[in-house]
Amino acid sequence: MRACPKCKTNEYNNRSFVLMINECGHSLCKNCVDNLFVRNSGPCPTCGRTLKKNDFWRQMFDDPLIEKENHFRKKLRQVYNLREDDFPSLREYNDYLEHFEQLVWNLANDENVEETQLEVKRFASERLDVIERNRKRLGPDEIWVQSCLDDERRFRERLTMDIESQELTNASGPGAKGADARAIIEELKTSDLPAEVILDRQRKRQIEANLLEKEQEAKRKKTRVHDKKHQEVTTFGPLRKSGQPFVYHPVDLVLNGPALPEMFDLEACGYLRHMRPSTTAQVAGGFPTETGCYRALVESRSDLLVF
């Protein structure tokens, strides 16, 4: 997209330089389009074809051939929108796709243009019902996108519902005041205590309830602020279901052989007589004679009864 062929301005001359292109493949800068097509219709300065001002679109690709092909492809896709399940076999679907490519190529490279346009019209009129149906149907990609959006929306709704229900329960606190008033009247009627005492008691209770509510509000606000601050931080600690304490289960040694004596039993059973006793250095390192003996015994008995 270097320069406009008519006025020779380019990106560096004019800061608001926008190249437009039309169906014939010849580009013009926006100013030239406005000037030349002041009557909305006129000849293309390069090839002379009659063009309309509204048919110009902003050029995206450098190669005009690509722009042309893109344009025709989009237009034809509005008509040729059949899908794989509209065809009885995969072969026919592929043939249809190849034919579509042929049409696009014809239009983009200016070959057999009238024939192609006639064929497009004919196809449109013949398969009108299928085209209409496919226009309304969503393709598989679109269905997936729609489902993702729906999921997100439902999630957000659920969150707001939770928050609302919480606020409702808080609001029902003061709503219970009506019932309390009746209870106070009852008490005033039936009890022997002087009226001031009862009313004082009620007022005290009310004040305590208010204080409690204020504390809860403050706590909630704090947690919300805290959450907002720490939203970007992820925890790398273990994600465990809360409430279940971790219980240690020692590993089970499957021996597949005769039973082993315990480590502390070895000396009592007399195994250590047949072992070379470990030196002081080894004992200091944590390897008494029992270790070697036990190891040999484990290995001699493990998998002994595997058949």
Added chain:
Amino acid sequence: MWPGVRWSAFAYFKRFYVRHSSMEYSPKSVMMGCFYLAAKIEEFNVSIDDFIRNLRSGTPESNTETILSLEPVIMLKLDYHLTVHSPFRPMEGHLIDMKNSDCCANDVDLECVRPGAEKFYQKGLVTDVMLLFPPAQIALAAVRHGLLLAGKPATIVDDYVHSKLLPEDATSANKLIARLDEIIECVERQGQIQPQETTDRLQTRMQQWNKLQIALEQRTKMRVSGPGGGGLAGDEANNSDDDD
């Protein structure tokens, strides 16, 4: 070189060739690599220079290169299962247990089984026992064999097995004794070193095959890069038909 290192090396070698044919990797190089790897794993410290100094064939550089390049390949083909349980420690365990349970008369010294057991292991290296039986059973079979070679009655082992496993399980004890016989028979059968002529014959055949393979590869390369190339250079049978 400890017997454990030798056993591990052979185990790697056998497991490697369960996965691949001996035409794909030269057995001599793989054996060198397995030994080097086994020495590392069993913590028998030997540097690569010391190792190749003891090798008789090939230049030091080529040997070094072969061994060091084969090492990761071998590990990969073993699925990185590098711990091999050899029967030497189980044998010690058996001897300790037998001495402790007083199953033999006072004049029989169980240490006399060791030379016989060593011969058993030597034979067992070339057989398939290490792939087929658990090491505890191989060790017990070695003890039995050692007793026989030392001229002592093998019933010592049978009594020991029964006293260890009785009163609970006589059937398992009998099964175990039958299994020991099986192992000894396997070792006896497969444990002979092949006579020199068989090995020579096999060697010449392998060399012929190797030459043929190299020649075929060269021919397919020429065909592909020659007259404009045609198809895949993989079907050797086709090419050999076409060429003559």
